[in-house]
Amino acid sequence: xxxxxxxxxxxxxxxxxxxxxxxxxxxxxxxxxxxxxxxxxxxxxxxxxxxxxxxxxxxxxxxxxxxxxxxxxxxxxxxxxxxxxxxxxxxxxxxxxxxxxxxxxxxxxxxxxxxxxxxxxxxxxxxxxxxxxxxxxxxxxxxxxxxxxxxxxxxxxxxxxxxxxxxxxxxxxxxxxxxxxxxxxxxxxxxxxxxxxxxxxxxxxxxxxxxxxxxxxxxxxxxxxxxxxxxxxxxxxxxxxxxxxxxxxxxxxxxxxxxxxxxxxxxxxxxxxxxxxxxxxxxxxxxxxxxxxxxxxxxxxxxxxxxxxxxxxxxxxxxxxxxxxxxxxxxxxxxxxxxxxxxxxxxxxxxxxxxxxxx
Amino acid sequence: xxxxxxxxxxxxxxxxxxxxxxxxxxxxxxxxxxxxxxxxxxxxxxxxxxxxxxxxxxxxxxxxxxxxxxxxxxxxxxxxxxxxxxxxxxxxxxxxxxxxxxxxxxxxxxxxxxxxxxxxxxxxxxxxxxxxxxxxxxxxxxxxxxxxxxxxxxxxxxxxxxxxxxxxxxxxxxxxxxxxxxxxxxxxxxxxxxxxxxxxxxxxxxxxxxxxxxxxxxxxxxxxxxxxxxxxxxxxxxxxxxxxxxxxxxxxxxxxxxxxxxxxxxxxxxxxxxxxxxxxxxxxxxxxxxxxxxxxxxxxxxxxxxxxxxxxxxxxxxxxxxxxxxxxxxxxxxxxxxxxxxxxxxxxxxxxxxxxxxx
Numbered sequence: 073x074x075x076x077x078x079x080x081x082x083x084x085x086x087x088x089x090x091x092x093x094x095x096x097x098x099x100x101x102x103x104x105x106x107x108x109x110x111x112x113x114x115x116x117x118x119x120x121x122x123x124x125x126x127x128x129x130x131x132x133x134x135x136x137x138x139x140x141x142x143x144x145x146x147x148x149x150x151x152x153x154x155x156x157x158x159x160x161x162x163x164x165x166x167x168x169x170x171x172x173x174x175x176x177x178x179x180x181x182x183x184x185x186x187x188x189x190x191x192x193x194x195x196x197x198x199x200x201x202x203x204x205x206x207x208x209x210x211x212x213x214x215x216x217x218x219x220x221x222x223x224x225x226x227x228x229x230x231x232x233x234x235x236x237x238x239x240x241x242x243x244x245x246x247x248x249x250x251x252x253x254x255x256x257x258x259x260x261x262x263x264x265x266x267x268x269x270x271x272x273x274x275x276x277x278x279x280x281x282x283x284x285x286x287x288x289x290x291x292x293x294x295x296x297x298x299x300x301x302x303x304x305x306x307x308x309x310x311x312x313x314x315x316x317x318x319x320x321x322x323x324x325x326x327x328x329x330x331x332x333x334x335x336x337x338x339x340x341x342x343x344x345x346x347x348x349x350x351x352x353x354x355x356x357x358x359x360x361x362x363x364x365x366x367x368x369x370x371x372x373x374x375x376x377x378x379x380x381x382x383x384x385x386x387x388x389x390x391x392x393x394x395x396x397x398x399x400x401x402x403x404x405x406x407x408x409x410x411x412x413x414x415x416x417x418x419x420x421x422x423x424x425x426x427x428x429x430x431x
Numbered sequence: 432x433x434x435x436x437x438x439x440x441x442x443x444x445x446x447x448x449x450x451x452x453x454x455x456x457x458x459x460x461x462x463x464x465x466x467x468x469x470x471x472x473x474x475x476x477x478x479x480x481x482x483x484x485x486x487x488x489x490x491x492x493x494x495x496x497x498x499x500x501x502x503x504x505x506x507x508x509x510x511x512x513x514x515x516x517x518x519x520x521x522x523x524x525x526x527x528x529x530x531x532x533x534x535x536x537x538x539x540x541x542x543x544x545x546x547x548x549x550x551x552x553x554x555x556x557x558x559x560x561x562x563x564x565x566x567x568x569x570x571x572x573x574x575x576x577x578x579x580x581x582x583x584x585x586x587x588x589x590x591x592x593x594x595x596x597x598x599x600x601x602x603x604x605x606x607x608x609x610x611x612x613x614x615x616x617x618x619x620x621x622x623x624x625x626x627x628x629x630x631x632x633x634x635x636x637x638x639x640x641x642x643x644x645x646x647x648x649x650x651x652x653x654x655x656x657x658x659x660x661x662x663x664x665x666x667x668x669x670x671x672x673x674x675x676x677x678x679x680x681x682x683x684x685x686x687x688x689x690x691x692x693x694x695x696x697x698x699x700x701x702x703x704x705x706x707x708x709x710x711x712x713x714x715x716x717x718x719x720x721x722x723x724x725x726x727x728x729x730x731x732x733x734x735x736x737x738x739x740x741x742x743x744x745x746x747x748x749x750x751x752x753x754x755x756x757x758x759x760x761x762x763x764x765x766x767x768x769x770x771x772x773x774x775x776x777x778x779x780x781x782x783x784x785x786x787x788x789x790x
Contacts, residue, residue: 146537148507149718177536178505183719221746222739234672244675246668252661271661278742296655296662302611302630303655309605309751310669312736313593316603320728321719327735344731359508360542360680369679372703376686377671380581383637387580392668 074415075407080430081119082107084418088122091425092129093136094158102160105191110408113399114247116256117192119410123417125158125189126424127335134158134188140165148177151322152184156347159190159211163350167196167207170354174205178359183321186346189213189333193233194247194396200354201237204363208353209233210314212324214332217251218292219308220300223278225292226327229254230314235393237357239367241374245393250311251293258284258293263411271298317351324349433774434766439789440478441466443777447481450784451488452495453517461519464550469767472758473606475615476551478769482776484517484548485783486694493517493547499524507536510681511543515706518549518570522709526555526566529713533564537718542680545705548572548692552592553606553755559713560596563722567712568592569673571683573691576610577651578667579659582637584651585686588613589673594752596716598726600733604752609670610652617643617652622770630657676710683708 082103089099110118128134138157142150150169154162166182173180190196190211197207213228229249236244249255252272261268261284268284275281276290280299287293295307319326325345332339357366380389410418422429441462448458469477487493497516501509509528513521525541532539549555549570556566572587588608595603608614611631620627620643627643634640635649639658646652654666678685684704691698716725739748769777781788 144719146715146718147535149537149714151719176506178508179538179540181538181714219736219739219748221741222736222748223742224739226736226739234668236672236675244671246672248662248665248668250665252656269660296665297611298657298661301628302657302661303607305749305751306607306609306655309593309607312603312751313595313605316595316729316732320725320732321716323720323724326728326732344728355508355540356505357680359505359540360503360510361682365682366679369685369703370675373675373679373685377578377581377585380578380583380585382580383582389578389581390664392664392671 073409073411075409076430077407078107078111078404081110081408084422084427084430085119085122087427088126088421088425091427092126095137098136098158098161101164102158105160105164105195108195109192111400111403112192112194112396113403114192114396116254116259119418120414121189123421124333124335126421128188128333131335133331133335138162142169148173148179148181150180150182152182154184154187154347156186156188159188159348159350162187163190163196163209163352164199166350167199167209167352167354170352171200171203171205174200174354174356174359179355180353182352183317184350184352185319185322185324187324187348187350189348190350192247193231194235194245196352197233197235197247198243198245201235201243204237204357204367206237206355206357207233207235209350210318211350212315212318212326212330212348214334215328215330216255216287216293217295217311218274218278220295220305223276223292224328227295227308227311227315228330229293230311232310232314236370237367238370238374239364241371242397243393244370244374244391245396247396250296250307250314252296252298252307253293255287255293258287271302314351319345319349321351322349432768432770434768435789436766437466437470437763440469440767443781443786443789444478444481446786447485447780447784450786451485454496457495457517457520460523461517464519464523464554467554468551470759470762471551471553471755472762473551473755475613475618478777479773480548482780483692483694485780487547487692490694492690492694497521501528507532507538507540509539509541511541513543513546513706515545515547518547518707518709521546522549522555522568522711523558525709526558526568526711526713529711530559530562530564533559533713533715533718538714539712541711542676543709543711544678544681544683546683546707546709548707549709551606552590553594553604555711556592556594556606557602557604560594560602563596563716563726565596565714565716566592566594568709569677570709571674571677571685571689571707573689573693574687575614575646575652576654576670577633577637579654579664582635582651583687586667586670586674587689588652589670591669591673595729596726597729597733598723600730601756602752603729603733603750604755606755609655609666609673611655611657611666612652614646614652617646673710677708678704680710681708
């Protein structure tokens with residue numbers, strides 16, 4: 073495991089996006105969004121995916137000079153066509169539209185079609201915090217999840233992020249897949265050759281499994297709740313709502329029709345829409361209540377939860393966003409650890425595009 | 432277990448609400464919302480709670496002639512003060528405001544303070560379906576749930592309902608507590624003297640428990656996900672978001688300060704707001720896309736999921752709302768089964784208010 077400085081990884085990533093043809097501003101933004109994942113400890117969504125984006129570009133599934141446009145709108149809503157652009161660029165564009173709507177109408181809600189993987193949902197949700205706006209971000213994704221009772225993979229890990237400003241306290245930032253675990257955790261177990269806990273995956277026949285490689289053998293991730301007795305139908309509801317808001321509002325593909333992120337899987341033959349879909353929301357806090365009152369009560373909420381009595385007095389109750397913020401603070405100073413296979417991939421990109429790799 | 436006709440239970444419930452002083456329209460609405468729970472099979476939220484509302488009224492914690500008013504608004508948002516009215520009446524008022532906002536601004540979002548238990552969230556979310564609106568309804572509730580790692584009860588079961596219209600297919604109606612199970616399921620196990628599955632509750636020390644009576648001994652319900660390994664921090668996030676949107680937007684009580692529904696528990700001494708809070712939302716489908724296109728794709732989504740391959744080909748994949756709709760169809764014809772203790776409670780109300788009980 074090598075450690076890299078954030079700025080070095082950022083510059084390298086920026087150079088790769090420039091080399092595939094992204095305009096300067098887009099390359100900066102895409103690199104920023106991707107690196108935010110590494111900084112916050114969501115390693116599966118950071119530079120580890122850079123080669124994946126490049127491969128999609130090679131397959132002509134990413135348009136590096138998209139004409140992103142609003143195709144429909146009302147005072148508080150819009151639908152955006154991402155023109156096959158990088159989700160890393162399309163989603164912040166859409167979030168800005170949501171925030172403009174919120175400025176005038178109190179809230180703004182934007183559904184996006186014809187996009188691609190948008191990185192970590194939390195980045196987009198957090199965009200409104202400085203303006204005292206609550207941000208929401210969701211996206212659908214490659215089908216890997218079986219609804220309760222199903223053996224088929226019909227939903228993606230369909231994450232939801234919600235960022236809420238406070239005053240003295242850091243913001244509340246929830247950002248989670250609507251499955252028991254994100255796919256990245258299975259990949260880590262596979263690498264370590266360890267078993268997965270029961271309740272994370274099922275095999276191709278829909279039976280409980282401890283094999284972290286089950287996805288490559290026709291198995292599926294399980295919705296949050298794991299099984300019917302523990303509420304997996306609720307996780308399935310959440311993933312479905314994300315799918316519908318992201319894709320049926322906008323005209324993107326949904327359910328099993330969502331195009332895979334990995335370039336080696338073929339696109340479905342009978343698409344029901346264009347690309348993948350996102351849903352972004354912004355709510356001005358003072359559309360409900362003076363911002364200082366709201367944030368004062370958020371401080372009180374956060375303090376009360378953080379100081380709750382805990383099991384064995386060992387673990388503290390964490391506020392959503394705490395672990396990622398602590399990680400960001402550490403990695404900003406100490407650098408970002410990158411696994412050997414990922415370093416190798418990045419070196420490959422350096423060669424491919426004749427750009428210097430990080431010294 | 433006796434069976435009662437829906438209309439008989441409705442008329443009786445209406446009479447009780449009239450007797451405690453509700454105006455005619457409010458008594459009709461409150462009875463309709465309450466009975467909707469019984470029809471849809473959510474027995475814990477129907478007439479079984481009628482005595483609970485009456486006891487709150489006796490404690491002067493419900494104002495039967497509330498002056499419900501909008502205290503703040505923007506084109507797409509409003510905050511409503513429920514004036515200590517029945518949640519069964521305050522929430523539909525708020526949902527109507529959300530729908531009016533949606534008519535003009537595309538979407539409408541209403542946070543409510545100074546209210547009470549609002550019955551099933553699904554009733555309110557479904558109000559917009561006929562107008563091709565998606566409805567959302569959430570509420571906070573008496574603290575019974577321990578966040579991940581905590582031994583204290585800081586959140587309610589904080590349900591989320593989302594209703595989405597389709598065309599040929601019945602609507603998608605998700606309505607679920609953000610816990611592994613709703614409290615009602617524990618009460619059923621207690622009555623049957625059966626154990627609870629692990630992952631539903633913890634004891635007062637925060638240890639796993641199979642005792643369905645754990646709540647009366649200082650234990651707590653668990654957030655959806657059950658434990659940290661299976662994603663309980665995600666259920667805790669969801670419950671927290673419901674709490675914040677319902678109460679910190681509006682100025683209601685939140686977290687451990689939410690007043691208990693049961694009248695025998697005292698109110699907290701240092702309230703941070705007024706009453707309990709709700710959050711209602713309405714989104715016009717055609718604020719995003721022509722309604723017929725949207726609904727055609729919802730039909731396709733629903734059909735694809737409903738026809739998915741299943742484990743052992745036994746259970747079918749259910750669409751959110753399927754079980755409740757089937758129950759409503761059966762109970763509308765065959766009557767509503769009411770448990771003996773509830774029948775006894777209702778007879779008690781008949782005596783108290785000198786109204787005839789159902790023959």
